[in-house]
Amino acid sequence: MESTNADREPASLGSLIGRIVAELKNNSSTGDIAELRRLDPDHPGAPPFWRIVVTLLDSSLPSHGNSRAEAIRRWSVILRTLAQMADLHDPRQPLGTGAAEAGVSEARMVKLLRASEGILFDSIRMIAHQLATKGIAVNLADFARLILSDGRGDESEVRDRVAYDFYARLHRIEKGEAR
Numbered sequence: 001m002e003s004t005n006a007d008r009e010p011a012s013l014g015s016l017i018g019r020i021v022a023e024l025k026n027n028s029s030t031g032d033i034a035e036l037r038r039l040d041p042d043h044p045g046a047p048p049f050w051r052i053v054v055t056l057l058d059s060s061l062p063s064h065g066n067s068r069a070e071a072i073r074r075w076s077v078i079l080r081t082l083a084q085m086a087d088l089h090d091p092r093q094p095l096g097t098g099a100a101e102a103g104v105s106e107a108r109m110v111k112l113l114r115a116s117e118g119i120l121f122d123s124i125r126m127i128a129h130q131l132a133t134k135g136i137a138v139n140l141a142d143f144a145r146l147i148l149s150d151g152r153g154d155e156s157e158v159r160d161r162v163a164y165d166f167y168a169r170l171h172r173i174e175k176g177e178a179r
Contacts (some may be wrong), residue, residue, distance in 0.1 A: 096165025
């Protein structure tokens, strides 16, 4: 599917993710975080979700119609992931590298890299849980890129980057090399 400027991620996605993470860490109650962790992408009706949409995301979302509904659905998955991992955001640590360090199985990583829509969303939830359980920090913008690029022209490029980082780190682990 060919992408247009309208369906491309904001140029400053990393900055936006950083602002959302800061909002979650500094201005959200534990109840808000819990609600965000339980978000259903098909029904993201939680007040903390809508507060973030209105205050931080609205200008980067399509203005109306099916495009807006799909963007909101995707951002609900991103916010669910950010709520799960807000304390583990490290813009310098690629997702693939962190996944290898957390012991994410090759089968689980392949499933993530081949998945779309609901299966992609579930795969992200599982990998985020494994990273959070192991306390492995990663660049949370990489999760957002995977979700936002699904079905777009840059999807392969985004997935290839995650795969490269994963396999490069696995190779170094197998050789007994440090980071």
